[in-house]
Amino acid sequence: MLEKPIYFNEMGMDGAVRPPYAGLDTWAANMPEEFRNTKQSEAEALFRRIGITFAVYGEGGDPDRLIPFDMFPRIFAADEWRKLDLGVKQRAKALNAFLLDVYGRGEIVKAGKIPGRLVYQNEAYEKAVVGIKPPRGVYSHIVGVDLVRTGPDEFFVLEDNCRTPSGVSYMLENREIMMRMFPQLFRQNRIAPVENYPALLRRTLDSVAPEKCEGAPTVAILTPGHFNSAYYEHSFLADMMGVALVEGQDLFVKGDFCYMRTTEGPKKVDVIYRRIDDAYIDPLCFRPDSMLGVPGLMNVYRSGGVAIASAPGAGVADDKAIYTFVPEMIRFYLGEEPILNNVPTWQCGKPDDLKYVLENLKDLVVKEVHGSGGYGMLVGPRSTKEQIDIFYAKIVENPGNYIAQPTLALSTCPTFVEEGIAPRHVDLRPYCLVGENIELVPGGLTRVALTEGSLVVNSSQGGGVKDTWVMAE
Amino acid sequence: MRLQVNHRTSYTFDPPMRGVAQSLRLWPSLFDGQAVLDWHVDIEGAIRGANFRDGAGDLIETATFLGSVETVVIDVRGTVETTDLSGVLRGHREKVPPLAYVRRGPFTYASNAIRELAQKAVAGAGNPLGQAHALAEAVGEAIAYTPGETDAKTTASEALEAGRGVCQDHAHTLVAAAICLDIPARYVTGYLHAEGGIAEASHAWAEIYVPDLGWVGFDASNQVCPDERYIRLGSGFDSIDAAPIRGVSQGRGTESMSVDVTVLDANQQ
Known part of the structure; x- marks a missing residue:
């Protein structure tokens, strides 16, 4: 029999309330049920009105379903955040150094720190951008680092997202809605602001304009269109930054530059924050059948006429097989010890690791190397024997496609549920911006597994979101 | 050997199509086996630009066309002095691992x-x-x-x-x-x-x-x-990734292509 693991409750264990949550316990406990229900419907109405919904791939049902919002905030003390802030920035810096290196001289491979085949044979490694140095040498301008907590001082990085991490609109909207509904909480507590994120993102994008850009850069967000699950976020960020939201057909290439069609005629675009995958960005360079991209864009990019964020090819840094080597990158490029730890990871492609994984499937979490969104994932302790057997067969068939990690005892945070207030497991995704400077707004997206005992926080798997507070110093 | 190339590629769009864009890889590689004596790529009516040498050592250039286009003719002419290196790509500068x-x-x-x-x-x-x-x-x-x-x-x-x-x-x-x-x-x-x-x-x-x-x-x-x-x-990687001319156009019409290439020994002219 497995012993029931003891989870770290962020509000406090054994009745003692930890400082950042002081006052929130009584706030929640004293909230009359009726008031709470009113507030909950108010929150839902607000979310509906602003139109923030999350369509989920491959699940059918209502594509405009709301992602559940929990009113109980998730809170970090200032000193807790200081460590996360340093750790996340360190990681973002190392990941970018890695990208610049593997599309350049490949020193880390030559030094034998990372096997060349993992990097260069990786699906996400783009031959087309080898030797191309993006402005300021930055490939991943927005790094979303998924973190979990297992104890007062124990944080682990679950994965890095170097391409186009989504969810930052939830960080901003959750805060907005909490402030509207509970203004007194924001008077009573000194909570660090996150509202300046769009301004920082804009500044970051401006700072990576190519050398050929003269004057103030023109920035645009390139979206695959309204059918994309994160379309709301694309239009939200465009609004907040005061930049154009465009689809591939709105852009065209002429000579050395890329232009967008506007009512006042063509306008040169200097920085494109793209929310479409590499494969679809330009049919003249990648998938020839792509209708979403801009023909010739990659040639303009590679000849220095436009900046693309994230830079094509950035995905090789957030691959789950590369993840294992991030601590090594930090040592190699920065000469520092990692501030945040990785989760121990077994590569099923390695025979010894494979043997261990197959023998211990019931205790492990298994993920596809290229999977995301909680699909194609096995949580051993929460799976039936049948589910485990199916995964066993899948792993044996293509071991290189899987990695495994121990089932982490994710911390819990108090959450409003049917019966009142109960602990539910949470994770955190802060959004680190990399341009001229490296910036991190104090906060992020906290996802919460609303089902009792569940450790899967993905919104596609029934997870919800919370406002994330960092107490001001 | 001194080789003289005449390479004409003609595209006809019926009906005429908009948004015609091409990525060209039409210049001889630079390595010990080839010395380019002269080389011209002419495309009437094209707006050309965004040229660079990629990590694999290829010179790439972009051609786009304004409005709708009925025909595109790409003329490549040039002379290259070649040396037999038994297939070895000696002296070729490239960065792709x-x-x-x-x-x-x-x-x-x-x-x-x-x-x-x-x-x-x-x-x-x-x-x-x-x-x-x-x-x-x-x-x-x-x-x-x-x-x-x-x-x-x-x-x-x-x-x-x-x-x-x-x-x-x-x-x-x-x-x-x-x-x-x-x-x-x-x-x-x-x-x-x-x-x-x-x-x-x-x-x-x-x-x-x-x-x-x-x-x-x-x-x-x-x-x-x-x-x-x-x-x-x-x-x-393959014929599409390496294509000398890679193009797209917008529209539902048909595209027909004809290619005329001659490669002659210049010393026998």
Whole structure:
């Protein structure tokens, strides 16, 4: 029999309330049920009105379903955040150094720190951008680092997202809605602001304009269109930054530059924050059948006429097989010890690791190397024997496609549920911006597994979101 | 050998189409086996720009057209002094790590038949250079040079199954056979001056990475390594990635293309 693991409750264990949550316990406990229900419907109405919904791939049902919002905030003390802030920035810096290196001289491979085949044979490694140095040498301008907590001082990085991490609109909207509904909480507590994120993102994008850009850069967000699950976020960020939201057909290439069609005629675009995958960005360079991209864009990019964020090819840094080597990158490029730890990871492609994984499937979490969104994932302790057997067969068939990690005892945070207030497991995704400077707004997206005992926080798997507070110093 | 190239590609759009955009890879590679004496690429009505040399050493340029377009004519003319290096791409400046080519693509995915052919070919073939020769020989034997049996969309696996094909099929199959053994290989385009034998003035072959030698060309169609009769333009994963002219257009009309290429020995003019 497995012993029931003891989870770290962020509000406090054994009745003692930890400082950042002081006052929130009584706030929640004293909230009359009726008031709470009113507030909950108010929150839902607000979310509906602003139109923030999350369509989920491959699940059918209502594509405009709301992602559940929990009113109980998730809170970090200032000193807790200081460590996360340093750790996340360190990681973002190392990941970018890695990208610049593997599309350049490949020193880390030559030094034998990372096997060349993992990097260069990786699906996400783009031959087309080898030797191309993006402005300021930055490939991943927005790094979303998924973190979990297992104890007062124990944080682990679950994965890095170097391409186009989504969810930052939830960080901003959750805060907005909490402030509207509970203004007194924001008077009573000194909570660090996150509202300046769009301004920082804009500044970051401006700072990576190519050398050929003269004057103030023109920035645009390139979206695959309204059918994309994160379309709301694309239009939200465009609004907040005061930049154009465009689809591939709105852009065209002429000579050395890329232009967008506007009512006042063509306008040169200097920085494109793209929310479409590499494969679809330009049919003249990648998938020839792509209708979403801009023909010739990659040639303009590679000849220095436009900046693309994230830079094509950035995905090789957030691959789950590369993840294992991030601590090594930090040592190699920065000469520092990692501030945040990785989760121990077994590569099923390695025979010894494979043997261990197959023998211990019931205790492990298994993920596809290229999977995301909680699909194609096995949580051993929460799976039936049948589910485990199916995964066993899948792993044996293509071991290189899987990695495994121990089932982490994710911390819990108090959450409003049917019966009142109960602990539910949470994770955190802060959004680190990399341009001229490296910036991190104090906060992020906290996802919460609303089902009792569940450790899967993905919104596609029934997870919800919370406002994330960092107490001001 | 001093080779003189005249290469005209004409596209006709019916009805005329908008948004015509092309990425061109039409300039001879710079390496010890080729010296470019003169080279011109002319396209009437095109707006050209965004040119650069990519990590694989190819010069790339973009051509777009304003409004709707009925015809596009790309004229390539030039003279190149070539030297026989037995296929070795000596002195070629490039930055792409050879391992980056070891990945399966839509054209170069290895069927069981390709895998078997590859394994059989390299068994007992000795060192990497010997293995590369054996692969090229096996592919040339397995696919008989037969124009008209395959088309631009034929994959390596399909070509091997048919047992017939043209230079594109030989090159795809050779690349597929090599990379399924984790040997870096790529698709190469260029020109061939041919007198007798298999005559495709606009030609394709494969390069295989051989430690100590670097990239070495293998033309399975002609069972030779490229010599002074060959002019190399560029490379890629497959025929689309390496295409000398890669284009798109918007519209529902039909596109027809005609190609006219001559590669002459300038000293016999």
